[in-house]
Amino acid sequence: MAKRLFPQLNAFLQQTLNLFLPPVCCACQLRLEDSGSSLCPACTSQAQLLSTGICERCGSPLEKDHCTACDQIDFDFELSRNAFSYQEPVISMTQNLKYRGFTHSAIYLAAGMAKVVQNIPEYSACDYICAVPLYPVRRRERGYNQSELIAKHLSKYTGIRYLKGLKRRRYTKSQTKLPRSERLNNLNGAFKAVNRSKIEGKSLILVDDVFTTGSTLNESSKALHAAGVARVYGLTAARA
Numbered sequence: 001m002a003k004r005l006f007p008q009l010n011a012f013l014q015q016t017l018n019l020f021l022p023p024v025c026c027a028c029q030l031r032l033e034d035s036g037s038s039l040c041p042a043c044t045s046q047a048q049l050l051s052t053g054i055c056e057r058c059g060s061p062l063e064k065d066h067c068t069a070c071d072q073i074d075f076d077f078e079l080s081r082n083a084f085s086y087q088e089p090v091i092s093m094t095q096n097l098k099y100r101g102f103t104h105s106a107i108y109l110a111a112g113m114a115k116v117v118q119n120i121p122e123y124s125a126c127d128y129i130c131a132v133p134l135y136p137v138r139r140r141e142r143g144y145n146q147s148e149l150i151a152k153h154l155s156k157y158t159g160i161r162y163l164k165g166l167k168r169r170r171y172t173k174s175q176t177k178l179p180r181s182e183r184l185n186n187l188n189g190a191f192k193a194v195n196r197s198k199i200e201g202k203s204l205i206l207v208d209d210v211f212t213t214g215s216t217l218n219e220s221s222k223a224l225h226a227a228g229v230a231r232v233y234g235l236t237a238a239r240a
């Protein structure tokens with residue numbers, strides 16, 4: 001119990017501290033003059049949206065006109081896109097969001113993702129925005145699900161409703177700690193659709209923080225399609 005309580009307490013304390021400390025940049029942690037923004041001007045000027053030279057299917061940057069992600073997995077989703085290229089300040093923003101309670105990172109990341117939704121008709125026509133879920137124990141430890149936070153901000157930016165569409169049915173090892181070969185199978189059957197009567201026949205935007213091999217989005221997409229979802233459009237903050 002104590003083992004589970006401490007991370008939870010840490011997450012709570014971190015978030016409480018963040019409320020009282022002066023606002024800092026969600027990437028470099030420099031104190032912000034303008035409390036209305038979450039990223040400092042220097043980091044803002046470095047954040048690059050990823051839009052050209054990408055795979056039409058999964059949104060990965062092409063290597064010599066070739067997509068290595070699509071070589072590895074025959075993706076189940078209709079399309080996927082990544083808003084930002086995975087370099088600073090986006091690396092720090094996604095890590096600070098996931099591990100340090102910097103929940104205001106989600107606002108900036110969602111704003112970049114909203115541009116993708118506005119620019120691609122299939123995304124702007126979707127019925128709901130869903131998020132890749134965390135296993136309940138991990139969500140309790142962290143105090144929140146970073147993908148859900150991003151998805152809810154994205155919902156505010158785009159006007160497309162947020163809906164819980166998935167749950168994790170078993171605990172899985174963290175994808176970031178596994179070698180590539182194990183990542184591809186670690187999540188087999190890990191997700192289950194919920195709110196089935198609402199999502200049946202609908203088109204969904206499925207949000208996650210970072211696209212690495214694409215296996216998380218792929219397994220989530222399979223569970224949604226199996227529940228009768230018509231179309232799944234993946235959208236992540238960044239492509240690692």
Ligand SMILES: [Zn+2]
Pocket residue numbers: 025026027028029030039040041042043044089
């Ligand atoms: Zn900064």
Ligand SMILES: [Zn+2]
Pocket residue numbers: 055056057058059060067068069070
């Ligand atoms: Zn691809």
